[in-house]
Amino acid sequence: MKQKLFFLKNLFKKKSVIFITIAVFLVLIMILVFSNKDNGEQTMTVKLSDFVNQISVSGKVVASSDVSLGFSQGGRVSSVRVKVGDVVEEGRVLASVENGDLRADLTQKEANLEKEEIRLKSLQLGTRPEQIAITESSLLSTQTAFNQAKQSLINSISDAYTKSDDAIKNKIDQFFKNPLTINPTIELSTSDSDIISKINSERYSIGVMLVSWEKSISNLNSNSDFVKAITEAENNMNQVKSFLSKVSVITNNPEVYSNTGVFQINWKTDTSTARLAIDNAISNLSSSVTLYKNTQSELLIKQNNLKLEQAGATNEDIEQAITQIKSAQASLLNTKAMLAKTLITAPFSGIITKIDAKVGEVASSNLPLVQMMSVGSFQIESYVPEVNIALIKLDDNAKITLDAYGDDVLFNAKVISIDPAETIKDGVSTYKTKLQFLDKDDRIKRGMTANISIITFSKPNVIVVPGGVVFERDGRKFLQVKENNKILDKEIIVGNISSLGQFEVVSGLTEGSVVLLNPKIK
Numbered sequence: 001m002k003q004k005l006f007f008l009k010n011l012f013k014k015k016s017v018i019f020i021t022i023a024v025f026l027v028l029i030m031i032l033v034f035s036n037k038d039n040g041e042q043t044m045t046v047k048l049s050d051f052v053n054q055i056s057v058s059g060k061v062v063a064s065s066d067v068s069l070g071f072s073q074g075g076r077v078s079s080v081r082v083k084v085g086d087v088v089e090e091g092r093v094l095a096s097v098e099n100g101d102l103r104a105d106l107t108q109k110e111a112n113l114e115k116e117e118i119r120l121k122s123l124q125l126g127t128r129p130e131q132i133a134i135t136e137s138s139l140l141s142t143q144t145a146f147n148q149a150k151q152s153l154i155n156s157i158s159d160a161y162t163k164s165d166d167a168i169k170n171k172i173d174q175f176f177k178n179p180l181t182i183n184p185t186i187e188l189s190t191s192d193s194d195i196i197s198k199i200n201s202e203r204y205s206i207g208v209m210l211v212s213w214e215k216s217i218s219n220l221n222s223n224s225d226f227v228k229a230i231t232e233a234e235n236n237m238n239q240v241k242s243f244l245s246k247v248s249v250i251t252n253n254p255e256v257y258s259n260t261g262v263f264q265i266n267w268k269t270d271t272s273t274a275r276l277a278i279d280n281a282i283s284n285l286s287s288s289v290t291l292y293k294n295t296q297s298e299l300l301i302k303q304n305n306l307k308l309e310q311a312g313a314t315n316e317d318i319e320q321a322i323t324q325i326k327s328a329q330a331s332l333l334n335t336k337a338m339l340a341k342t343l344i345t346a347p348f349s350g351i352i353t354k355i356d357a358k359v360g361e362v363a364s365s366n367l368p369l370v371q372m373m374s375v376g377s378f379q380i381e382s383y384v385p386e387v388n389i390a391l392i393k394l395d396d397n398a399k400i401t402l403d404a405y406g407d408d409v410l411f412n413a414k415v416i417s418i419d420p421a422e423t424i425k426d427g428v429s430t431y432k433t434k435l436q437f438l439d440k441d442d443r444i445k446r447g448m449t450a451n452i453s454i455i456t457f458s459k460p461n462v463i464v465v466p467g468g469v470v471f472e473r474d475g476r477k478f479l480q481v482k483e484n485n486k487i488l489d490k491e492i493i494v495g496n497i498s499s500l501g502q503f504e505v506v507s508g509l510t511e512g513s514v515v516l517l518n519p520k521i522k
Contacts, residue, residue: 042517043482046509051464053457053498055391057433059382061402061448064436065348068368071097072341080357087375088346094370095357099342106335113328120321132309139302146295149288150222156281156288157233161217163281164240165210167274168203172247175267179203188250188267195246202243209236230289237282244275350374373446378437380413380450383423383430391456392418398435398454405443407451412438415454457496463509467501470494471521479509480519487516 075097082094173179175186184203186196213236220229251271308314344357354371363369380400384392392415400411419432435452437444469479470492481490492508509515 041482041487043514044517046463046465046511046513046515048461048511049464051457051459051462051496051498051502051504052455053391053496055384055388055454055456057382057384057388057452057454059380059435059450059452061378061444061446061450062381063350063373063446064377064379065350065374066446067347067372069094069344069347069370069372070367071095071344071363071365071369073097073338074363074365074367075099075342077357077359077361077363080355080359082352082355082370084352084355086352088350088352088372090346090349092346093343094346094352094372095344095355097342097363099339102335102339102342106332106339109328109332109335113325113332116321116325116328120318120325123317123321132306135302135306135309139299139306142295142299142302146292146299147222149292149295150226153226153230153288153292154220154222156285157220157229158217160233160237160281160285161210161213163277164236165214167240167244167277168206168210171270171274172203172244174270175247175251176203180207186247186250190250190253192249195249199243199246199250202239202246206240206243209239226292230292233285237278237285241275241278241282244271244278247271248275344370346372348374377440378444378446379416380435380437380452382433382435382450382452383425384418384433386422386429386431389418389431389433392433392454393456394418396454396456398452400435400437400453401451402444403449403451404445409443411441411444413452414438459496459504462495463505463511464502465505465509465515466517467497467503469515469517469519470503471519480516481509482514482516487520 078096078098080095082088082092088094169179175188177185177187182204184200184207186199186203190196213232216229216232248271251267305314350372352370352372355369357363357369394415394417396415398413398415400413401407401409402411413435415433416436417434421431422429423432424430435454465479470477471479473489476491477494478489478491480487482488490508490513492505495504495506497503
């Protein structure tokens with residue numbers, strides 16, 4: 001009940017009721033033409049017009065921005081730079097507390113930032129010629145070492161071949177019959193026939209390998225594919241080492257010795273000597289490979305360093321310099337932020353409306369001392385009852401009258417915000433709604449009372465009739481029309497219904513129809 005009373009109170013408050021009543025009757029006059037009264041019958045002739053639904057509320061003009069300002073950091077007030085009525089621009093300092101130490105710190109950090117920026121610029125200009133010359137000399141030395149490492153690797157690979165060839169042909173082949181043919185046969189006997197078979201098979205494979213390896217070595221030079229040459233040498237050495245290991249199983253077997261001649265001890269010694277030679281060759285090859293890879297890596301690093309120096313500076317140096325600049329900037333911003341806490345600064349352009357700060361007084365932090373509001377940009381603040389809030393949406397247009405200028409002066413506005421939570425007014429749930437004036441007008445002042453008509457729906461060229469002419473029968477809607485001096489019940493289909501009870505007729509009635517305003521319902 002309180003909600004309905006609150007709605008009626010807003011609906012007919014002061015002069016707004018006159019405006020609304022006139023607006024409604026203007027619409028009716030546009031769509032209705034009254035005929036003469038015959039036998040007490042009141043009629044109207046239907047015409048097409050605009051169907052408008054609107055909600056009427058009252059409100060108050062407020063500044064678009066209205067703030068109270070104070071110091072974030074307390075202290076003794078050192079200056080007040082404005083007075084009431086002054087128009088100020090956004091960012092202007094209005095008052096300050098003592099902050100000499102912060103200003104000195106600010107100057108120092110600005111100098112630090114400038115120094116780091118100069119350092120970065122120097123790096124970007126390039127490395128000095130003297131430094132480039134040193135790097136070039138170091139690079140040349142490493143290039144020489146790399147060439148020597150390549151030659152050492154070639155020698156180690158050649159030596160590995162020589163040791164392998166000697167171990168097989170001069171130390172091991174004495175145990176074989178036909179060692180250089182496709183069917184080499186070891187002449188030592190043992191009960192382990194499986195190992196004998198493997199030794200014979202591998203002797204042939206090693207013979208093929210040695211021939212191929214000798215050919216590769218003959219073509220090996222400083223421009224060769226060393227990755228391929230290293231892999232080939234390591235695989236071949238491992239093959240020889242595995243073969244010698246199998247042979248040593250036989251030459252170290254007492255059964256073999258007990259059934260052979262006077263050269264038993266030589267077989268064991270020769271096999272051991274061959275294995276030792278191969279182990280040494282593998283070790284030497286490994287050392288040469290390591291030296292080759294290390295000098296190659298060092299050479300690549302120095303080549304890249306020279307390129308970076310010739311380009312101006314290393315990426316690492318530039319990145320470090322940029323990091324130092326960012327650090328100096330952050331330190332400077334921190335000091336600026338601390339300094340800003342000692343100042344009251346205008347957050348927007350506007351007019352000073354109140355000042356409580358006085359030079360020499362001690363101001364507490366966050367105590368409001370200066371008030372200001374925006375100039376020329378005003379809004380309307382209204383509290384819409386719960387029963388109407390669902391009909392309003394953002395960007396709805398509105399017509400405004402101000403009590404100060406009467407109902408004949410209209411201002412345009414639109415809805416810009418609707419609070420999501422309710423505000424209790426006189427025990428009734430309402431929702432704070434703000435409207436923005438669309439045009440700047442010097443006649444608008446903060447605090448003026450506004451009468452608001454929010455247009456929630458508008459549809460052109462439709463048929464509209466007053467709610468009082470429509471009646472229901474069996475769940476269907478009718479109205480009475482006069483045709484050829486006869487009164488007929490006409491079934492209609494209605495669409496939208498306005499907040500003042502007007503019906504949009506979407507079917508059953510045409511333009512020019514004569515409708516009874518006081519239907520005679522049987």
